[in-house]
Amino acid sequence: MNKTRIIGNELLKRGRDFFSLNQIIKATGLDRTVVRNTLLTLHSEGFLRRVLRTPEPYDKVKGPPMMNIRYRVITPSKLAAKIAPVQRGERNSADRMWFVIREKKVFTRRDLRVLAGVSRGYVRWFTKMLHRAGIICLTDRDEWSLIKDSGSRRPYVGDMISSKK
Amino acid sequence: MRDQFVQTKNVKRFRTAVDRIQHAKLKGVERMALVFGPPGLGKSECALQHCAHNGSVYIRMKKLMSARWFLRELIDRLGDSPKWRTEDLFNQAVELLKQKKRTLVLDEVDYFTSDSKVTETLRDLGDVSGVPMLLIGMQQADKRLMRYPHLYDRFVEVVRFQPLDREDVELMVRELSEVTFEEDAIEKMVVESEGRVRKLLALIHRAEYVARGNKMKSISARDLR
Numbered sequence: 336m337n338k339t340r341i342i343g344n345e346l347l348k349r350g351r352d353f354f355s356l357n358q359i360i361k362a363t364g365l366d367r368t369v370v371r372n373t374l375l376t377l378h379s380e381g382f383l384r385r386v387l388r389t390p391e392p393y394d395k396v397k398g399p400p401m402m403n404i405r406y407r408v409i410t411p412s413k414l415a416a417k418i419a420p421v422q423r424g425e426r427n428s429a430d431r432m433w434f435v436i437r438e439k440k441v442f443t444r445r446d447l448r449v450l451a452g453v454s455r456g457y458v459r460w461f462t463k464m465l466h467r468a469g470i471i472c473l474t475d476r477d478e479w480s481l482i483k484d485s486g487s488r489r490p491y492v493g494d495m496i497s498s499k500k
Numbered sequence: 501m502r503d504q505f506v507q508t509k510n511v512k513r514f515r516t517a518v519d520r521i522q523h524a525k526l527k528g529v530e531r532m533a534l535v536f537g538p539p540g541l542g543k544s545e546c547a548l549q550h551c552a553h554n555g556s557v558y559i560r561m562k563k564l565m566s567a568r569w570f571l572r573e574l575i576d577r578l579g580d581s582p583k584w585r586t587e588d589l590f591n592q593a594v595e596l597l598k599q600k601k602r603t604l605v606l607d608e609v610d611y612f613t614s615d616s617k618v619t620e621t622l623r624d625l626g627d628v629s630g631v632p633m634l635l636i637g638m639q640q641a642d643k644r645l646m647r648y649p650h651l652y653d654r655f656v657e658v659v660r661f662q663p664l665d666r667e668d669v670e671l672m673v674r675e676l677s678e679v680t681f682e683e684d685a686i687e688k689m690v691v692e693s694e695g696r697v698r699k700l701l702a703l704i705h706r707a708e709y710v711a712r713g714n715k716m717k718s719i720s721a722r723d724l725r
Contacts, residue, residue: 337581431552438548438558448503450549455503487579 338365342373343418346383346408353386353405374406382414383407428453432461433489436471440481464492501704505549506675508668508697510537510661514546517657521632522603530654531632534609536641537661540696543636547605556603556634567617574604590621597629609637613644623651663695672697677704679711684721692724 345362346354360370377383387405408414426434431451436442447458462479465471470490474480505511517533537543544560551558557577559570571589575582578596583589597604604625612618626633635655637645642660645652664672669690673681681689685707693700707719716723 426552426555434552434558435548438551438560445501445503449505450545451552452505452549487577 338369339373340418341365342370343414347411347415349408350411351408353407355403355405378406382409382417384409428457429461430489432458436481437484441474442479443477461492465490468492501708502676502678504675506672508664508671510541511546513659514550517659518550518603518634520657521634530656531630532626532635532654533657533659534635534637534642534645534655535659535661536637536639538639540698541661541663542697543661544607547607547636551605554603556605558605558607560607561609561611563611565612565618566615567621570618570621593625594629597625597631601631603632603634605634605636607636609635610641610644613647616648619648619651623654626654664693664697664700665695666690669693669700672700673704677708679708679716680718681707682718682720685719685724688721688724
């Protein structure tokens with residue numbers, strides 16, 4: 336689980352109550368810098384509201400004072416949606432092709448046409464774009480290999496035409 | 501050759517098995533099925549085609565796969581990043597499967613029949629999350645899985661993929677080939693393919709090559725020498 340999700344789950348447990356940076360550090364056991372940066376990002380994205388910001392008692396020899404910041408979750412449902420794992424909707428043609436590519440690793444264009452049920456032209460375009468992006472390579476005559484697996488979500492290749500120009 | 505997925509009798513049996521495990525939760529009715537058969541009959545292709553169109557999770561088991569490796573792969577397929585501890589991994593998998601019920605299709609299940617940990621993990625996952633599971637194995641998969649009665653009892657459907665008969669071969673030839681086959685040529689294809697999809701596709705390719713080279717519109721058994 337990534338760190339944003341760990342921190343997000345901890346924030347959701349508190350509902351709409353105020354919380355401080357130190358409380359979250361203690362609850363998650365993560366590094367202070369990581370928690371501080373994550374909270375700052377969530378604040379800048381509009382998920383948290385800063386309700387208090389006062390300097391802590393000054394005990395350092397040099398450097399700026401540490402700040403005691405209190406936050407509050409603005410809308411818990413929005414935060415829950417942000418940290419939730421990726422949910423796939425209905426698969427479209429490109430998703431189906433990416434699924435077949437990932438599972439077969441070595442494939443032909445015919446495999447994509449038959450198994451994913453996609454037209455000849457779209458298969459040609461999609462493989463060409465993936466090839467240009469360095470995700471697949473041609474290993475033999477009409478035999479392609481997956482060389483860079485970016486995970487279960489298909490890579491976005493829609494802007495490749497404009498970038499080529 | 502045309503780009504089509506042909507609905508042979510084996511494919512229809514496969515779809516029936518999937519339909520039988522995708523019912524609403526009924527007390528005492530499990531959601532597991534086993535599909536097995538000799539190699540070259542199109543089990544994996546059929547499973548891939550089904551998963552690509554229905555959003556099911558497809559995992560090809562590996563010989564060295566442990567229960568932990570399996571859970572990590574499952575979570576990756578479900579679109580999340582796996583946790584570190586085994587206990588957390590299992591709970592994460594259950595949680596993700598409960599959030600959105602997707603059929604699990606596990607190919608080459610023969611590989612884990614020697615590892616009871618994977619088998620029992622599968623059973624646990626099925627019991628706790630209640631997702632439909634379809635296991636695909638090789639020729640002796642049913643006999644190997646019979647050693648685990650707790651798992652085998654849960655199969656509501658056990659489907660054996662049969663070699664293609666004359667009707668299936670004729671259907672495939674007519675739907676896939678761009679040249680016409682005469683009756684004697686189809687008879688020859690039935691004998692030479694031995695009911696295997698892989699061999700039949702190679703024969704159709706060869707026949708089309710011959711037909712193209714000689715500018716023929718139909719193929720007879722004599723041309724297939």
